[in-house]
Amino acid sequence: MVAAKRAREGSFVDNMSLPMHRWFRYSAGFSASWAEALLRERAGRGPVRVLDPFVGSGTTLLAADAAGVESVGLEAHPFVHRVAAAKLARGVDPDALRETAEALIDRARRSRARADEPPALIAKCFAPPTLAALERLRRAYLAARDDGPEGALIWLAITSILRPCANVGTAQWQYVLPNRAKARALEPYDALRDRVAMFADDLGAAPPRRSRLELADAREPGLHAGSLGRFDLVLTSPPYPNNYDYADATRLEMTFWREVERWADLHGAVRRHLIRSCSQHSAADKLGLEELLDAAPIAPIRDELARVTRELEALRVERDGRKTYHTMVAAYFVDLARVLATLRALTREDAELCLVIGDSAPYGVHVPVEAWLARLATSVGFGAHRFEKLRDRNTRWKNRKHRVPLHEGRLWIAG
Numbered sequence: 001m002v003a004a005k006r007a008r009e010g011s012f013v014d015n016m017s018l019p020m021h022r023w024f025r026y027s028a029g030f031s032a033s034w035a036e037a038l039l040r041e042r043a044g045r046g047p048v049r050v051l052d053p054f055v056g057s058g059t060t061l062l063a064a065d066a067a068g069v070e071s072v073g074l075e076a077h078p079f080v081h082r083v084a085a086a087k088l089a090r091g092v093d094p095d096a097l098r099e100t101a102e103a104l105i106d107r108a109r110r111s112r113a114r115a116d117e118p119p120a121l122i123a124k125c126f127a128p129p130t131l132a133a134l135e136r137l138r139r140a141y142l143a144a145r146d147d148g149p150e151g152a153l154i155w156l157a158i159t160s161i162l163r164p165c166a167n168v169g170t171a172q173w174q175y176v177l178p179n180r181a182k183a184r185a186l187e188p189y190d191a192l193r194d195r196v197a198m199f200a201d202d203l204g205a206a207p208p209r210r211s212r213l214e215l216a217d218a219r220e221p222g223l224h225a226g227s228l229g230r231f232d233l234v235l236t237s238p239p240y241p242n243n244y245d246y247a248d249a250t251r252l253e254m255t256f257w258r259e260v261e262r263w264a265d266l267h268g269a270v271r272r273h274l275i276r277s278c279s280q281h282s283a284a285d286k287l288g289l290e291e292l293l294d295a296a297p298i299a300p301i302r303d304e305l306a307r308v309t310r311e312l313e314a315l316r317v318e319r320d321g322r323k324t325y326h327t328m329v330a331a332y333f334v335d336l337a338r339v340l341a342t343l344r345a346l347t348r349e350d351a352e353l354c355l356v357i358g359d360s361a362p363y364g365v366h367v368p369v370e371a372w373l374a375r376l377a378t379s380v381g382f383g384a385h386r387f388e389k390l391r392d393r394n395t396r397w398k399n400r401k402h403r404v405p406l407h408e409g410r411l412w413i414a415g
């Protein structure tokens, strides 16, 4: 029982039954109840300001608002940032929101405008009547030109019904499988009405907002205490070096909104802003291993990082010659070392860091993520650390099976 509860603390699953958190299923998220309990406990000891430099769908900020704690969140993925911003939108009257949604549905139903040719991915994912309704909703939303909090909520409501309305495999936040048929797809107008009703119900109980959300890159050394203030606690989950492509994970939604046209656009629109944690990223950037290993911030782990990444480079040649895991892993630690240096500048002397993190094993080569992050943290001036395991994990490396036992847990680092 206790073990099962702990295992869920690193995962988003329980968030789907919590007000506001349930508005968008972000499988990269961690447990909101755990975050809120931690923040309440810390706030009970004295004033606390919390920073989440990888805020994702906004779990930490919503939990901080609920706990009455001041917080700042950074997110570099423009689409994910917009999701979090909508979840944090306040000052909207629930009844007015329902009425706006009804008016939008009505305008969409009555629209006779000719649809433009949808992008190929979108055409593949929806049955023709569903697609027609979604396109009408999209155009009606854009025509309303509402950049305020109500517009943000309507945008999120439409965005969040896309996957449930698709008649092909679109597992939440996984890659779209246009050739796999799905048994049940929702009707868009009903789905939107239900979503907005849920948003309106939750808004009634929303706590006052004390959080601040920024579209920003956590690696940025320009992020300093002058603009953000100093923090007592960093509560976050960075990307893991496990080849999860946060850009591809949002391809369906971004294509629907015409923010990207094809897969190749994802790099410029999203991936280049993010921590380099997937091989698509390091391949597109044509990174050189030796140059990465020369980077000053990774000095404390250089020898071990060089051994692991050179092994990956050799396996790449031996196996399939495609996946650039060697430069991905090296770039990942260069990036995280930069983030840790930025965090040192942003935190008080006696601050505490809690990183929810997992290790990885590309091509079956173990990457001891928490041990290396702890060493990098020490080198930029943080203190003692301990790792609290939450669960064992087997990543699903697509092309190759490996038997390396993996885990996920919390890396606690003292200021």
Ligand SMILES: C[S@@+](CC[C@H](N)C(=O)[O-])C[C@H]1O[C@@H](n2cnc3c(N)ncnc32)[C@H](O)[C@@H]1O
Residues within 6 Å of the ligand: 026, 028, 029, 030, 053, 054, 055, 056, 057, 058, 059, 060, 074, 075, 076, 077, 080, 216, 217, 218, 219, 236, 237, 238, 239, 240, 246, 273, 274, 275
């Ligand atoms: C593991 S997820 C965090 C999920 C979050 N805890 C939640 O509950 O929704 C990591 C997030 O870091 C974001 N990210 C990646 N690189 C970043 C960067 N350089 N700066 C800020 N955010 C970044 C990703 O877009 C992703 O949303």
